[in-house]
Amino acid sequence: MTVAVGRSVARSDGEAKVRGVADYGVDVVLPGMCHGALWRAPVPSARVVSIDAEAARRVPGVLAVLTGADVENRPTGISLCDQPLFAWPLVRYEGEPVAAVAAETVEALEESLGLLRVELAETPAVADLASALAPDAPLVHPDWASYASLSGAQWPRERNVVCELFSDTGGVDQAFSSAAHVVEDTYRADRQYQASLEPHVAVAEYGAGRFTLHVAHQFPFNVRDRVASALGVRPSEVRVVGHHIGGGFGAKLDVSLEPYAALLARAVGRPVRMENGRSEDLMTAQCRENAVVTIRSALSESGELLACDFDVVFDSGAYAIDAPYLASMPMFAVGSIYRVGQARVRCRAVYTNSSPTGAFRGVSGTYLVFAVERHLDHIARELGLDRRELRLRHLRRSGEKMLNGQTLADADILRECFDRAEELAPFSSLGKGPYRGVGMAACVWLTNPLAGSAVVKLNEDGTVGLVTAATDNGSGAVTMGLRQIAAEELGVDALDVVISMPDTDVSGYDAGSQGSRTTRVVGMAVKAAAERVRERALAVAADHLEISPADLELAAGSVQVRGAPSRRLQLAEVAKLAAAHGGPITGAGSYSTPMPAYAPTCATGLLFPVFPTPTYHLHVAEVEVDPSTGNVRVLRYIVVQEVGRVVNPTGVVGQIQGGVAQGLGYALWEWLALEGGRYRQRTFESYGLPLSVDVPRVEVVTLEHPDPESPYGAKGVAEPPVVPVAAAVANAVSDAIGAEINCIPILPEAVLDALASQDGAGARGVHLSRGGAGAEAGGA
Amino acid sequence: MEIEVTVNGVVRGVEVRPHETLLALLRDRLGLRGAKNGCSEGECGACTVLLDGAPIDACIYPAAACAGRSVTTVEGLAPPDGELTALQRAFVDSGAVQCGFCTPGLLMTLHALLAERAAPSEAEVRRAIVGNICRCTGYAHVVDAVAQAVGARR
Ligand code: FES
Numbered sequence: 004m005t006v007a008v009g010r011s012v013a014r015s016d017g018e019a020k021v022r023g024v025a026d027y028g029v030d031v032v033l034p035g036m037c038h039g040a041l042w043r044a045p046v047p048s049a050r051v052v053s054i055d056a057e058a059a060r061r062v063p064g065v066l067a068v069l070t071g072a073d074v075e076n077r078p079t080g081i082s083l084c085d086q087p088l089f090a091w092p093l094v095r096y097e098g099e100p101v102a103a104v105a106a107e108t109v110e111a112l113e114e115s116l117g118l119l120r121v122e123l124a125e126t127p128a129v130a131d132l133a134s135a136l137a138p139d140a141p142l143v144h145p146d147w148a149s150y151a152s153l154s155g156a157q158w159p160r161e162r163n164v165v166c167e168l169f170s171d172t173g174g175v176d177q178a179f180s181s182a183a184h185v186v187e188d189t190y191r192a193d194r195q196y197q198a199s200l201e202p203h204v205a206v207a208e209y210g211a212g213r214f215t216l217h218v219a220h221q222f223p224f225n226v227r228d229r230v231a232s233a234l235g236v237r238p239s240e241v242r243v244v245g246h247h248i249g250g251g252f253g254a255k256l257d258v259s260l261e262p263y264a265a266l267l268a269r270a271v272g273r274p275v276r277m278e279n280g281r282s283e284d285l286m287t288a289q290c291r292e293n294a295v296v297t298i299r300s301a302l303s304e305s306g307e308l309l310a311c312d313f314d315v316v317f318d319s320g321a322y323a324i325d326a327p328y329l330a331s332m333p334m335f336a337v338g339s340i341y342r343v344g345q346a347r348v349r350c351r352a353v354y355t356n357s358s359p360t361g362a363f364r365g366v367s368g369t370y371l372v373f374a375v376e377r378h379l380d381h382i383a384r385e386l387g388l389d390r391r392e393l394r395l396r397h398l399r400r401s402g403e404k405m406l407n408g409q410t411l412a413d414a415d416i417l418r419e420c421f422d423r424a425e426e427l428a429p430f431s432s433l434g435k436g437p438y439r440g441v442g443m444a445a446c447v448w449l450t451n452p453l454a455g456s457a458v459v460k461l462n463e464d465g466t467v468g469l470v471t472a473a474t475d476n477g478s479g480a481v482t483m484g485l486r487q488i489a490a491e492e493l494g495v496d497a498l499d500v501v502i503s504m505p506d507t508d509v510s511g512y513d514a515g516s517q518g519s520r521t522t523r524v525v526g527m528a529v530k531a532a533a534e535r536v537r538e539r540a541l542a543v544a545a546d547h548l549e550i551s552p553a554d555l556e557l558a559a560g561s562v563q564v565r566g567a568p569s570r571r572l573q574l575a576e577v578a579k580l581a582a583a584h585g586g587p588i589t590g591a592g593s594y595s596t597p598m599p600a601y602a603p604t605c606a607t608g609l610l611f612p613v614f615p616t617p618t619y620h621l622h623v624a625e626v627e628v629d630p631s632t633g634n635v636r637v638l639r640y641i642v643v644q645e646v647g648r649v650v651n652p653t654g655v656v657g658q659i660q661g662g663v664a665q666g667l668g669y670a671l672w673e674w675l676a677l678e679g680g681r682y683r684q685r686t687f688e689s690y691g692l693p694l695s696v697d698v699p700r701v702e703v704v705t706l707e708h709p710d711p712e713s714p715y716g717a718k719g720v721a722e723p724p725v726v727p728v729a730a731a732v733a734n735a736v737s738d739a740i741g742a743e744i745n746c747i748p749i750l751p752e753a754v755l756d757a758l759a760s761q762d763g764a765g766a767r768g769v770h771l772s773r774g775g776a777g778a779e780a781g782g783a
Numbered sequence: 784m785e786i787e788v789t790v791n792g793v794v795r796g797v798e799v800r801p802h803e804t805l806l807a808l809l810r811d812r813l814g815l816r817g818a819k820n821g822c823s824e825g826e827c828g829a830c831t832v833l834l835d836g837a838p839i840d841a842c843i844y845p846a847a848a849c850a851g852r853s854v855t856t857v858e859g860l861a862p863p864d865g866e867l868t869a870l871q872r873a874f875v876d877s878g879a880v881q882c883g884f885c886t887p888g889l890l891m892t893l894h895a896l897l898a899e900r901a902a903p904s905e906a907e908v909r910r911a912i913v914g915n916i917c918r919c920t921g922y923a924h925v926v927d928a929v930a931q932a933v934g935a936r937r
């Protein structure tokens with residue numbers, strides 16, 4: 004029987020948030036604080052000819068104007084060091100910082116920015132993937148060959164290709180030459196903006212050789228390291244203090260405003276606050292990358308997948324950011340869920356003159372799974388096979404290996420996902436009726452393994468203090484998950500666990516809220532730390548009660564004698580006794596997930612080689628298409644997700660519901676289109692976020708296969724529910740209209756075009772679709 | 784210009800600038816930082832407050848137009864050391880709060896709805912909050928919170 008784990012414990016910051024008193028990054032106010040802002044390039048590709056800051060500096064209240072000429076401007080980055088602080092002399096994307104200004108008031112700041120004279124000579128932009136790959140393409144980075152990687156690792160890269168992954172099992176061409184069927188498709192996906200409701204914000208202070216940054220950031224230690232390297236100081240000279248985060252979804256993993264705020268604070272000797280306006284935020288948020296995926300499959304007469312040729316080109320934008328790592332993701336999308344036979348995989352991350360792309364929940368997986376699952380539906384249709392059957396025939400079994408050579412020890416869970424979905428709603432029963440359709444999509448996802456740490460202390464009033472730099476971006480991983488784990492370990496009420504906010508001066512290293520790692524990885528650290536507190540508490544109590552520690556246990560806020568719970572010491576008493584006998588009770592714990600074995604020679608350019616602590620997912624979408632508007636309505640949405648162990652039922656469902664909502668936005672409504680390297684959408688109004696009336700209630704089935712290596716068996720939960728959504732929805736829409744939908748987002752215009760192209764008869768589409776569904780029912 | 788405006792039940796005399804928004808007045812000058820600025824363009828609803836009981840987007844509402852009127856912000860829903868409203872309680876318990884940046888705005892819109900309709904249907908709740916974007920929750924737990932609050936008030 005647990006006291007905390009497995010219960011819907013409310014988040015510890017909930018009350019502060021509903022009272023409006025939780026301090027977010029945007030709420031930080033410091034004495035003497037002034038305001039900073041960036042002059043951002045208005046064109047995607049140019050050479051800075053000159054900057055005349057005279058008039059801008061003379062505006063009353065202006066405290067500093069900094070440009071690339073005033074700083075060292077060394078290129079830095081989280082993978083490849085290719086990004087300078089300021090565009091100087093090259094502008095590589097629209098929105099790139101050219102100058103930073105600090106002023107007493109927002110009004111003076113705006114006036115000063117307006118008076119900055121920047122002379123730019125526009126140069127031809129590398130506007131899209133195809134032109135970036137052209138043999139005579141201009142180079143986004145003429146100095147590409149001189150860049151160093153942060154870790155020292157090398158990988159294949161050349162000219163506008165910032166990373167190329169290549170993997171080949173061999174035998175692919177032979178399989179194609181003898182195949183009974185070959186099916187080929189090309190899929191496209193546009194960008195997606197994280198659109199956290201709180202924009203990027205940073206407040207920096209400088210004094211006596213040290214910087215303090217107040218942030219609402221998913222990864223405070225990365226802010227520390229990135230600011231330090233951009234400014235050329237030691238990481239320990241930068242302190243990063245975390246505040247409540249108004250959403251992140253990956254957009255707050257790398258730095259954005261922080262180095263500029265730090266520079267300005269040092270220049271003016273006062274705290275400087277910077278906040279992105281919404282358009283600025285949208286244009287520079289390191290959104291999800293646009294991509295083109297070409298997939299070709301060789302099949303036997305009966306529809307057995309014999310070989311797959313998978314080619315991905317995605318847009319890194321003007322800088323690498325994490326693209327060299329993301330280039331490995333196709334290795335986990337092909338041949339992971341379904342056996343594909345022999346496989347060749349190539350993925351190129353490409354520089355263009357557009358805003359840099361980066362991490363967004365479910366990195367790359369959204370469009371990779373879309374391509375794989377759409378392709379399977381297309382194959383089923385071409386060959387007249389049942390879509391579900393085709394998948395089941397190729398489903399991985401426990402003990403089989405992914406393309407990277409990593410063994411999926413528990414892949415049989417996939418079959419369970421399919422069975423449970425079928426129990427809830429038989430696939431062949433869904434999508435019946437005119438303009439209705441059903442689709443499914445599966446994926447395997449990782450739990451990010453990177454390091455975390457925690458200190459647990461027994462407070463003198465018997466409550467438990469938890470000190471960690473792990474951040475809660477809203478997911479509940481800290482305010483529910485870690486708190487519940489500490490409570491469970493020490494037998495106290497979760498309400499009696501008090502959590503510190505992140506502070507890099509105070510806490511051990513933490514790799515940030517990414518990849519659903521916090522509950523799993525930091526949870527292990529919390530468990531280890533709590534273990535030490537428990538041992539010491541038992542020892543102190545044992546001394547006092549003159550009994551062996553082995554006869555004691557922690558429960559209900561006390562140390563009590565096993566079998567005689569009335570003989571007990573309250574934890575407050577234990578803490579006080581400890582202070583007098585050896586000192587206060589604290590414990591520290593650290594953890595990172597051991598890397599699973601893989602085959603290092605399986606690919607070149609494989610910087611992200613494994614999927615640790617994998618979880619399994621199946622999504623089913625039922626939709627209805629309006630043939631007059633092309634709008635898609637989601638009628639039912641089912642998620643079967645393996646989570647290891649449900650730590651907090653409300654929290655798990657909330658993460659899945661929220662992730663699916665973001666996936667639906669990606670599939671249907673959110674559109675960030677590039678034209679000449681520039682975004683067409685600039686505001687929430689034009690961007691199309693999912694609204695309350697758009698998103699259906701998700702039907703959630705959680706499967707629990709506790710991981711013996713995880714705290715109480717819990718694996719990552721929050722990231723993957725966004726991954727298969729576009730795939731399931733696109734399959735459902737294609738089924739509804741009897742035409743292949745191969746682009747994300749599925750805009751109404753595309754649906755209408757698809758309907759119209761079927762001999763101008765929507766009814767024909769329905770006929771085709773129903774024929775397909777009938778065939779499936781017959782085959783099932 | 785000098786105006787008088789009642790904020791969370793207290794009459795405040797303030798000097799407002801011509802283009803100052805109600806949100807800027809509340810956040811930057813009256814120290815009420817509960818209402819949030821998510822877009823400055825009337826699209827996200829994070830800045831929602833009640834003006835004479837009706838929800839408005841404070842980010843595009845002129846402060847000067849509030850003269851002689853009554854503004855309620857999220858800080859005014861429950862006394863600072865007193866009990867939460869049934870809806871606030873339900874938001875915490877139902878998982879309607881994740882990052883919480885949309886929460887003050889949602890709470891204001893929904894308090895206004897509950898003042899008019901004692902037991903709104905799910906469709907009515909969803910329609911009421913169509914101008915309150917929540918990027919985190921996918922809205923289902925927000926709907927649940929309203930149902931829980933309605934149940935608690937019965
Ligand atoms: S901040 Fe007012 S609607 Fe977005």
Ligand code: FES
Binds near residue numbers: 477918
């Ligand atoms: S809880 Fe984060 S935007 Fe609603």
